[in-house]
Amino acid sequence: MKRSWLTSGLASVALIAAAGASWAEKANDTLRVAFTKELENVDSYFNSSREGVVLQRAVWDGLIYRDPVTNEYKGNLATSWEWIDDTTLELKLREGVTFHNGEPFNADDVVFTVNFVAKEESGVKTQRNVNWMKSAEKVDDYTVRILLKEKFPAAIEFLSGPVSMYPNEYYAEAGPSKMGLEPVGTGPYKVVSVTPGQHFVLEKNENYHDSPKGQPTITNIDIRTIPDVNTQMAELFSGSLDLIWQVPADQAEKLDEMGQFTVENESTMRVGYLSMDAAGRSGDTPFSDLKVRQAVNHAINRKELVDALLKGESQVVWTPCFPSQFGCIEEAATTYEYDPEKAKALLAEAGYPDGFTTEFYAYRNREYAEAIMSYLNAVGIEADFKFLQYSALRDLNMKGEVPLAFLTWGSYSINDASAMVSQFFKHGSLDDARDDQVLADLNVADSSTDPEVRIENYAKAIDRITSQAYWAPMFSYNTNYVFTKEVSYSPTPDEVLRFTTMTWN
Amino acid sequence: MLTFILKRLGLAVLVALTVSFISFVLLFLAGDPAAALAGETASGEDIEAIRRLYGFDRPMLVQYVDWLYSAVRGDFGESYYFRLPVASLIAERLSVTMTLGVCGITFALLTAVPLGVAAAIRPNSIIDRVALFLSVAGQAMPSFWFGLILIVVFAIQLGWLPPSGASSPAHFIMPTIVLGYYAMPAIMRLTRAGMLEVLSSDYIRTARAKGAPEGRVLFRHALRNAIIPVVSLAAVQMGFMLGGSIVVESIFALHGAGYLAWESIARNDLPTVQALILVFSMFYIVFTFLADVLNAWLDPRMRSS
Numbered sequence: 001m002k003r004s005w006l007t008s009g010l011a012s013v014a015l016i017a018a019a020g021a022s023w024a025e026k027a028n029d030t031l032r033v034a035f036t037k038e039l040e041n042v043d044s045y046f047n048s049s050r051e052g053v054v055l056q057r058a059v060w061d062g063l064i065y066r067d068p069v070t071n072e073y074k075g076n077l078a079t080s081w082e083w084i085d086d087t088t089l090e091l092k093l094r095e096g097v098t099f100h101n102g103e104p105f106n107a108d109d110v111v112f113t114v115n116f117v118a119k120e121e122s123g124v125k126t127q128r129n130v131n132w133m134k135s136a137e138k139v140d141d142y143t144v145r146i147l148l149k150e151k152f153p154a155a156i157e158f159l160s161g162p163v164s165m166y167p168n169e170y171y172a173e174a175g176p177s178k179m180g181l182e183p184v185g186t187g188p189y190k191v192v193s194v195t196p197g198q199h200f201v202l203e204k205n206e207n208y209h210d211s212p213k214g215q216p217t218i219t220n221i222d223i224r225t226i227p228d229v230n231t232q233m234a235e236l237f238s239g240s241l242d243l244i245w246q247v248p249a250d251q252a253e254k255l256d257e258m259g260q261f262t263v264e265n266e267s268t269m270r271v272g273y274l275s276m277d278a279a280g281r282s283g284d285t286p287f288s289d290l291k292v293r294q295a296v297n298h299a300i301n302r303k304e305l306v307d308a309l310l311k312g313e314s315q316v317v318w319t320p321c322f323p324s325q326f327g328c329i330e331e332a333a334t335t336y337e338y339d340p341e342k343a344k345a346l347l348a349e350a351g352y353p354d355g356f357t358t359e360f361y362a363y364r365n366r367e368y369a370e371a372i373m374s375y376l377n378a379v380g381i382e383a384d385f386k387f388l389q390y391s392a393l394r395d396l397n398m399k400g401e402v403p404l405a406f407l408t409w410g411s412y413s414i415n416d417a418s419a420m421v422s423q424f425f426k427h428g429s430l431d432d433a434r435d436d437q438v439l440a441d442l443n444v445a446d447s448s449t450d451p452e453v454r455i456e457n458y459a460k461a462i463d464r465i466t467s468q469a470y471w472a473p474m475f476s477y478n479t480n481y482v483f484t485k486e487v488s489y490s491p492t493p494d495e496v497l498r499f500t501t502m503t504w505n
Numbered sequence: 506m507l508t509f510i511l512k513r514l515g516l517a518v519l520v521a522l523t524v525s526f527i528s529f530v531l532l533f534l535a536g537d538p539a540a541a542l543a544g545e546t547a548s549g550e551d552i553e554a555i556r557r558l559y560g561f562d563r564p565m566l567v568q569y570v571d572w573l574y575s576a577v578r579g580d581f582g583e584s585y586y587f588r589l590p591v592a593s594l595i596a597e598r599l600s601v602t603m604t605l606g607v608c609g610i611t612f613a614l615l616t617a618v619p620l621g622v623a624a625a626i627r628p629n630s631i632i633d634r635v636a637l638f639l640s641v642a643g644q645a646m647p648s649f650w651f652g653l654i655l656i657v658v659f660a661i662q663l664g665w666l667p668p669s670g671a672s673s674p675a676h677f678i679m680p681t682i683v684l685g686y687y688a689m690p691a692i693m694r695l696t697r698a699g700m701l702e703v704l705s706s707d708y709i710r711t712a713r714a715k716g717a718p719e720g721r722v723l724f725r726h727a728l729r730n731a732i733i734p735v736v737s738l739a740a741v742q743m744g745f746m747l748g749g750s751i752v753v754e755s756i757f758a759l760h761g762a763g764y765l766a767w768e769s770i771a772r773n774d775l776p777t778v779q780a781l782i783l784v785f786s787m788f789y790i791v792f793t794f795l796a797d798v799l800n801a802w803l804d805p806r807m808r809s810s
Contacts (some may be wrong), residue, residue: 233655
């Protein structure tokens, strides 16, 4: 909505208005960054937004760390870990680490954090991030065991992602509300001040341990929430911001042409797809016919969508997961070349020679949804388009009232196929396929601790899902990062801003 | 006068109740609060857990009565989104919106009334044409566009003013102009029309025939009568500014109550939206009431009715 206020954009105006001076706050060693969305709570267990992940990685540490480039797991607050049995993970902790408030880090903090977040009553917002853990117990001051409810091979991935360690004494007293206002962690940046949703000031942690995240170099990070992307660009032009991200493709192109700023594009884990009601939950729908679903898959020119609309590092995606995720086997997926004639023929075979009319839902990227609609139109599928708020669409989806929808999934930056394919095809409330064979494969893949077995079974599930055309996976998203020439930064595919890897030129 | 005030107060309570109930129902129809609260990455089980945790599984009417009972005691609950008390959240955001609203309406009145009077004194003159042009432009120009143009000129090119934020008085200059300019045309046209009508009336001719100075005729006799509908309009505009400056707040990153309301609706943050709706409807009620009192002071005939 905000973006559509001015699609022509400030960039064109600013081009005419001539390139104003741009100067970073390099002299003050302060990097000024904009967030688009109001972050609900800095306490990372009580928010579910991208901005929250950015602060989480800056302020706190996990036990394990995944290198965002090589995807290799390294020790962070833990130095080593080993599976005692299928549901018990023993970790040796790093010694000599202190929290920002001076509290020393040890096994008590891990036990407290895990026991607190694993309890459903604690109300952690994204339950899936934590509800695989049952509890934790202390072996000695620097050894802990995390007990799982059941086998969960993605445990290491989660421990290197959303599960960060909190100081037990402080958190017991402060709780999520105060932790959100005066956060305390072990991370590379300390929080100086928080104005809820609006303004966040961070300062380099001089005593940061020898973490694989690397040592921070920029002293101060000043983050303001500026909802309108055009205003963000104006701030950048006037020299009062140094870095903006999530810049729409058309604006980023113009900014790049001006040559005044560095524009970097990087893919994200978000995948856009069409979901079809194969199980017929919404009543008598053409999508319960395989041929119709195949026709939809053939009707869409994914390459054109990527080249003309998404641009950047976006890729055509054929899998019901993001290809970098563990277990997301691209070779297993059936691909459907763009062939409107074939789509029409399939529709005719299915008994719809003149096509049909269906409700078509979407909640974001209206322009993408409209492009998809025109492809469907071209083969005779008339769409009755409904653009809803996310929560409203989600509601309908869970009730099984959505025959066709353009949806997206970002996997919470979890680099494991279970974070996407298993969320939608295990007969949950969002599953419009309800395929028993897929369920069986995914159950094995999700719970096996043998990587080979996992890969084999994810491949089987992906093969089945794509050959049955339950979805039409389409493309991955990308993000544009725009920053002044004084800053150097290489974005990573998980769409997390990492202040530790930013430096002044 | 006391019964008049009491009646108005009773009406205000009824209006507030009705508004809050309707908004409560509409919010529930708009989407599942548990799904909104759980966020985009939540699974079905996450949402169910949240539904139980927040009591969304209870009947809607029970939830409404529950809310009302707490609200009457001044407890608006905790924002689902920010996990902070709604009352303090709104108080913080309102200070920005109030500053902007007061500055905006002041700017609008200070430009619109003199221009309207000047245009009415000399209809079809250059001044009238300029005033007409300004009002047509103000009406036609979307505020997001005007706001961005101001930013490009004054913040980027000239570098005189900060582009966005609320940390100093200078930050409020551009938003005030944009918001005020939006309200200006209607006030100006109404002032002009009222003045034209009054200036051609008999008592003005009489006043002039008595030899009263022109300034006294214009401001004491004419404007005082012509301004009555303007006061009512300004009151409504003021209510509008305090509740609805979403676009301006968003462009200038002001984080006021309007923007909070807009975002809270999208987030299904029921306690925040409910409290804001109550506050906004109270603004309208208070301002129309104040306008009535002001009009009664301006026009003695209104006092008796």
